[in-house]
Amino acid sequence: xxxxxxxxxxxxxxxxxxxxxxxxxxxxxxxxxxxxxxxxxxxxxxxxxxxxxxxxxxxxxxxxxxxxxxxxxxxxxxxxxxxxxxxxxxxxxxxxxxxxxxxxxxxxxxxxxxxxxxxxxxxxxxxxxxxxxxxxxxxxxxxxxxxxxxxxxxxxxxxxxxxxxxxxxxxxxxxxxxxxxxxxxxxxxxxxxxxxxxxxxxxxxxxxxxxxxxxxxxxxxxxxxxxxxxxxxxxxxxxxxxxxxxxxxxxxxxxxxxxxxxxxxxxxxxxxxxxxxxxxxxxxxxxxxxxxxxxxxxxxxxxxxxxxxxxxxxxxxxxxxxxxxxxxxxxxxxxxxxxxxxxxxxxxxxxxxxxxxxxxxxxxxxxxxxxxxxxxxxxxxxxxxxxxxxxxxxxxxxxxxxxxxxxxxxxxxxxxxxxxx
Ligand SMILES: Nc1ncnc2c1ncn2[C@@H]1O[C@H](COP(=O)(O)O)[C@@H](OP(=O)(O)O)[C@H]1O
Ligand SMILES: [Mg+2]
Ligand SMILES: [Mg+2]
Ligand SMILES: [Mg+2]
Numbered sequence: 001x002x003x004x005x006x007x008x009x010x011x012x013x014x015x016x017x018x019x020x021x022x023x024x025x026x027x028x029x030x031x032x033x034x035x036x037x038x039x040x041x042x043x044x045x046x047x048x049x050x051x052x053x054x055x056x057x058x059x060x061x062x063x064x065x066x067x068x069x070x071x072x073x074x075x076x077x078x079x080x081x082x083x084x085x086x087x088x089x090x091x092x093x094x095x096x097x098x099x100x101x102x103x104x105x106x107x108x109x110x111x112x113x114x115x116x117x118x119x120x121x122x123x124x125x126x127x128x129x130x131x132x133x134x135x136x137x138x139x140x141x142x143x144x145x146x147x148x149x150x151x152x153x154x155x156x157x158x159x160x161x162x163x164x165x166x167x168x169x170x171x172x173x174x175x176x177x178x179x180x181x182x183x184x185x186x187x188x189x190x191x192x193x194x195x196x197x198x199x200x201x202x203x204x205x206x207x208x209x210x211x212x213x214x215x216x217x218x219x220x221x222x223x224x225x226x227x228x229x230x231x232x233x234x235x236x237x238x239x240x241x242x243x244x245x246x247x248x249x250x251x252x253x254x255x256x257x258x259x260x261x262x263x264x265x266x267x268x269x270x271x272x273x274x275x276x277x278x279x280x281x282x283x284x285x286x287x288x289x290x291x292x293x294x295x296x297x298x299x300x301x302x303x304x305x306x307x308x309x310x311x312x313x314x315x316x317x318x319x320x321x322x323x324x325x326x327x328x329x330x331x332x333x334x335x336x337x338x339x340x341x342x343x344x345x346x347x348x349x350x351x352x353x354x355x356x357x358x359x360x361x362x363x364x365x366x367x368x369x370x371x372x373x374x375x376x377x378x379x380x381x382x383x384x385x386x387x388x389x390x391x392x393x394x395x396x397x398x399x400x401x402x403x404x405x406x407x408x409x410x411x412x413x414x415x416x417x418x419x420x421x
Contacts, residue, residue: 085275088202129195130196135360155179204333229263231335266367271283294409335400356393357391366384379397380414384398
């Protein structure tokens with residue numbers, strides 16, 4: 001038997017057979033460890049699989065085969081976000097942005113509508129039964145035919161250069177009506193049961209409009225737990241080691257060396273890869289910086305002073321001994337930046353107890369930070385509850401940090417908030 005034949009029998013028969021056997025029978029720990037190793041071997045033999053193989057801070061050799069699932073969800077989410085991010089970039093460079101003001105006085109653009117329609121159509125192609133909690137809906141487009149036409153042109157033009165990649169997310173949307181229907185399928189009420197995607201087609205719309213940071217955000221929640229997360233950040237540097245300074249949020253126009261896709265799957269680590277135009281590029285593992293001295297930390301906060309309390313945050317930073325100025329940037333690019341170790345702490349202290357954070361503003365960023373070795377809670381240290389609807393109504397404020405630093409950060413956050421009560 002030639003070595004080629006031996007290798008392909010191994011590849012096509014022996015490994016799948018052993019994996020099947022390992023998943024069918026209850027196995028002692030040492031055998032399930034071998035099964036884990038076997039899974040890794042299959043990834044070696046099937047290199048096109050997008051699964052991230054590096055050891056994440058959360059990686060456990062005892063994890064079951066089941067936790068290694070979500071390959072297809074991750075691939076579809078990455079391709080869908082990549083395609084939608086290309087659409088948003090085309091709006092930024094060549095169109096009027098068709099900006100409207102929503103009932104809560106926040107802006108929405110043709111980029112938001114187009115990106116949501118494309119991503120929901122990708123999800124529904126690959127996972128027809130799944131629900132989506134999306135930020136936008138088609139009401140404005142149904143009322144305004146010229147706006148609808150603008151979005152439809154954009155959606156038709158947004159195509160991945162690789163046809164196999166494009167096929168995986170269902171190819172083009174068939175008609176303008178199908179586009180409106182897709183947009184409206186982001187109407188799930190959310191909840192604690194089953195598979196629900198949280199989608200923010202452009203997070204940081206204000207940043208997008210002023211040429212700052214923004215992110216296309218998608219997360220799969222399983223039984224209310226963010227499990228797969230993808231962030232498309234066209235204006236962040238590709239280099240995970242690039243320094244994070246105040247200019248990152250101010251003048252972040254897309255250019256050479258910019259454009260990143262971040263991703264994570266629960267239990268499998270977090271990664272970044274350059275944002276391309278076709279097939280997915282190779283990923284690199286990312287992790288939070290391991291700092292021991294709080295005074296070395298850099299903290300990130302919103303540019304918009306109405307979205308979090310800059311005064312309280314400056315007070316907290318100074319009580320923690322942080323001397324570096326905060327890095328202000330729009331969107332979940334903040335979560336991505338701390339996850340890759342460019343910054344360390346995310347602070348979003350509320351102005352009002354009554355503001356309910358939206359699940360699509362956090363789900364993807366939270367799983368990416370968790371898988372990079374961090375944790376995210378509300379300002380009182382309560383776990384974020386993504387399973388109670390479209391908002392985090394049982395939580396108040398958001399704090400993210402490397403696991404080892406979070407208790408100290410929360411101590412000071414609570415001290416500052418309690419003093420105001
Ligand atoms: N008063 C408020 N407090 C906190 N977040 C708010 C807010 N008003 C709007 N937001 C949210 O802040 C998001 C942007 O976050 P950041 O400040 O980190 O860039 C917005 O997302 P969109 O831009 O998707 O609408 C919006 O959902
Ligand atoms: Mg919005
Ligand atoms: Mg948002
Ligand atoms: Mg948005």
